[in-house]
Amino acid sequence: MGNQIRAIAVPLLATAAGLLVGMIFILISGADPGEAYEALLNAVAGEPRMVGETLVATIPLIFTGLAISLAFRCGLFNIGVEGQYLLAQVAAAWAGFALTMPEWLNPTIAGLIHPAIAMFFGMVAGGLWATISGVLKAYRGVHEVINSIMLNYVGLFLSTWLLQQSFLKGTGSSGASTPFVKPTAALTQGLIESSNLHAGLWVALGAAVLVWFFLFKTPYGYEIRAVGLSPGAAEYAGISVPRNIILAMGLSGALAGLAGSVQTLGILGKFYEPMGFVGYGFEGIAVALVGRNHPAGVVLAALLFGALGRGGPAMQAATGLPKEVIWIVQGTVIFFVAAEGLWNFLRSQRMKGEAKA
Amino acid sequence: MTILVVLLTSTLRAATPLLLGALGGIFSERSGVVNIALEGIILSGAWAAVYFSFTTGSAWLGMVGALVVGSLVALLHAVASIRFKANQVVSGVAINLLMSGFTGFTYANWTEVKWDNVPKLPDFFSLNILVYGAIIITAISWFVLYKTSWGLRLRAVGEHPLAADTVGVNVAAMRYWGVLLSGVLAGLAGAYLSIGQLSRFTLGMSSGRGFIALAAMIFGRWNPWGAFWACLLFGAADALGTLFQIAGVKVPSQILSMAPYLLTMLALAGVVGRSTPPAASGTPYEKGH
Numbered sequence: 001m002g003n004q005i006r007a008i009a010v011p012l013l014a015t016a017a018g019l020l021v022g023m024i025f026i027l028i029s030g031a032d033p034g035e036a037y038e039a040l041l042n043a044v045a046g047e048p049r050m051v052g053e054t055l056v057a058t059i060p061l062i063f064t065g066l067a068i069s070l071a072f073r074c075g076l077f078n079i080g081v082e083g084q085y086l087l088a089q090v091a092a093a094w095a096g097f098a099l100t101m102p103e104w105l106n107p108t109i110a111g112l113i114h115p116a117i118a119m120f121f122g123m124v125a126g127g128l129w130a131t132i133s134g135v136l137k138a139y140r141g142v143h144e145v146i147n148s149i150m151l152n153y154v155g156l157f158l159s160t161w162l163l164q165q166s167f168l169k170g171t172g173s174s175g176a177s178t179p180f181v182k183p184t185a186a187l188t189q190g191l192i193e194s195s196n197l198h199a200g201l202w203v204a205l206g207a208a209v210l211v212w213f214f215l216f217k218t219p220y221g222y223e224i225r226a227v228g229l230s231p232g233a234a235e236y237a238g239i240s241v242p243r244n245i246i247l248a249m250g251l252s253g254a255l256a257g258l259a260g261s262v263q264t265l266g267i268l269g270k271f272y273e274p275m276g277f278v279g280y281g282f283e284g285i286a287v288a289l290v291g292r293n294h295p296a297g298v299v300l301a302a303l304l305f306g307a308l309g310r311g312g313p314a315m316q317a318a319t320g321l322p323k324e325v326i327w328i329v330q331g332t333v334i335f336f337v338a339a340e341g342l343w344n345f346l347r348s349q350r351m352k353g354e355a356k357a
Numbered sequence: 358m359t360i361l362v363v364l365l366t367s368t369l370r371a372a373t374p375l376l377l378g379a380l381g382g383i384f385s386e387r388s389g390v391v392n393i394a395l396e397g398i399i400l401s402g403a404w405a406a407v408y409f410s411f412t413t414g415s416a417w418l419g420m421v422g423a424l425v426v427g428s429l430v431a432l433l434h435a436v437a438s439i440r441f442k443a444n445q446v447v448s449g450v451a452i453n454l455l456m457s458g459f460t461g462f463t464y465a466n467w468t469e470v471k472w473d474n475v476p477k478l479p480d481f482f483s484l485n486i487l488v489y490g491a492i493i494i495t496a497i498s499w500f501v502l503y504k505t506s507w508g509l510r511l512r513a514v515g516e517h518p519l520a521a522d523t524v525g526v527n528v529a530a531m532r533y534w535g536v537l538l539s540g541v542l543a544g545l546a547g548a549y550l551s552i553g554q555l556s557r558f559t560l561g562m563s564s565g566r567g568f569i570a571l572a573a574m575i576f577g578r579w580n581p582w583g584a585f586w587a588c589l590l591f592g593a594a595d596a597l598g599t600l601f602q603i604a605g606v607k608v609p610s611q612i613l614s615m616a617p618y619l620l621t622m623l624a625l626a627g628v629v630g631r632s633t634p635p636a637a638s639g640t641p642y643e644k645g646h
Binding site for chain 1: 393437443444446447448450451452454455456457458459460461462465466561565568571572575609611612614615618619621622625626634
């Protein structure tokens with residue numbers, strides 16, 4: 001029980017530390033922290049519409065947080081989410097505008113099948129991209145961190161290049177984006193009145209449940225966790241380490257792909273030329289860490305970071321402070337959560353020392 | 358003939374920040390600490406160089422400022438990784454995020470500071486002084502790493518810290534030095550970007566160079582001269598893009614941009630020879646283990 005309390009306490013403390021550091025920066029810059037944080041709270045939950053927008057910000061973070069936490073469970077660090085996300089968006093956008101649902105199909109059903117197909121394409125794209133890192137790690141021992149960072153950039157340039165190709169242009173688009181996805185492909189919008197909240201929320205929550213079930217209730221998930229806890233012991237028990245590495249990375253990439261697909265189908269409607277990385281992948285690392293790599297924790301942490309993300313522009317509007325102050329808060333939270341391993345370690349070392357004496 | 362000269366100078370210009378960053382990475386990883394934070398340190402160095410150059414009116418003091426700030430940021434990483442044995446990759450990622458936030462925050466908010474048109478470092482024969490500096494530092498790094506006992510101890514700590522500890526080498530101290538040096542060099546790389554090549558700071562100025570520097574370090578097998586050639590290669594890919602544009606050759610710019618990253622992956626995968634990092638790189642050292 002003590003362990004569980006500590007598991008929740010540490011992320012909370014880290015968040016508090018992050019907010020504190022943010023407050024210090026706000027004070028140094030001569031603004032009023034009370035005003036700033038009030039603007040933050042208003043933007044998050046001031047009215048139902050705001051709650052909707054906060055949830056909109058949360059959705060991609062749930063996916064990327066799940067993606068990274070799943071990889072972490074296998075002892076892998078999937079930093080390649082940014083690249084997987086972009087390529088999945090290309091795939092989903094294409095499936096969204098290039099495919100047409102047959103006429104005879106009931107429109108409601110078509111409205112369910114088309115997004116599903118598009119999301120499937122996105123998952124495949126993201127999953128394949130991540131599998132590259134997985135295979136290289138499993139069979140060549142290459143560290144997946146460097147590889148996936150490299151693939152991020154390759155993915156970024158590849159998606160930009162793909163946008164120039166004719167099959168993605170469709171008729172009448174300027175080349176800086178794909179055509180809009182067909183109405184049948186779009187995810188239902190406006191779940192909360194006059195907000196952008198879309199059906200991707202259900203997909204995200206469903207994904208969280210599925211990941212939980214997969215990790216903790218199936219033998220495949222068990223094997224992945226075993227490899228993550230001790231590759232040597234797992235191998236000794238007959239579990240194939242390479243296969244699970246590839247599986248974990250592939251699934252992780254598929255989840256990252258879902259993040260991109262859902263954003264395209266639910267909010268964006270098309271794939272725009274990327275100006276750089278979107279950042280959900282990097283934020284996902286924070287979400288996974290704070291959520292302790294557990295799907296339930298990830299959902300809560302995603303909510304936290306989604307809210308913080310809403311807070312940035314709101315703070316900026318209210319106090320004139322740049323939105324980057326939120327990045328300082330987030331970076332601090334990650335730093336403290338990462339460093340929390342040390343408190344446990346130091347405490348256990350001290351206890352060991354006392355036991356010996 | 359002039360085309361070759363243009364190509365050479367463009368290559369050197371593009372390679373310099375990568376080289377300084379890669380050298381920093383070498384010192385850190387050779388001592389056993391993975392330093393993903395290079396990207397953030399380079400950014401902070403670029404920021405500090407402009408800030409101090411503006412406030413003091415001297416580009417040289419700006420450069421010193423970049424060195425100091427770079428080592429301070431690296432100190433954060435060092436303390437987290439060495440003293441607190443945090444996951445070094447996570448610490449690095451966190452620092453990158455923090456530096457993005459900090460530099461972006463101050464750039465927009467500290468309105469008394471002019472981030473443009475600040476004093477810059479001088480050029481010799483159309484190449485910035487830091488370009489020559491980087492090459493000199495490469496030679497010095499090679500000498501220090503391979504021809505001094507300090508360098509030997511540093512490398513030992515990264516390969517087999519337990520053995521080094523047994524012989525009386527202070528593992529933690531050596532690692533602190535390794536990481537701090539990486540901070541100084543990465544800070545210098547940032548200074549080159551902002552007050553060497555240009556005379557201003559822009560948001561996200563490092564734009565992934567810290568990661569390319571890591572790639573060059575791996576491609577160069579954690580050896581200063583190896584990194585030098587790798588950075589020339591990567592710099593040339595950059596310069597070739599501009600050259601092709603001038604010559605009208607139609608290679609999609611994005612394909613060229615991918616080149617350094619694909620090259621690294623090939624090197625890592627052993628296609629271009631096996632690339633093995635220092636044996637103890639990334640593993641926190643606990644006394645007696």
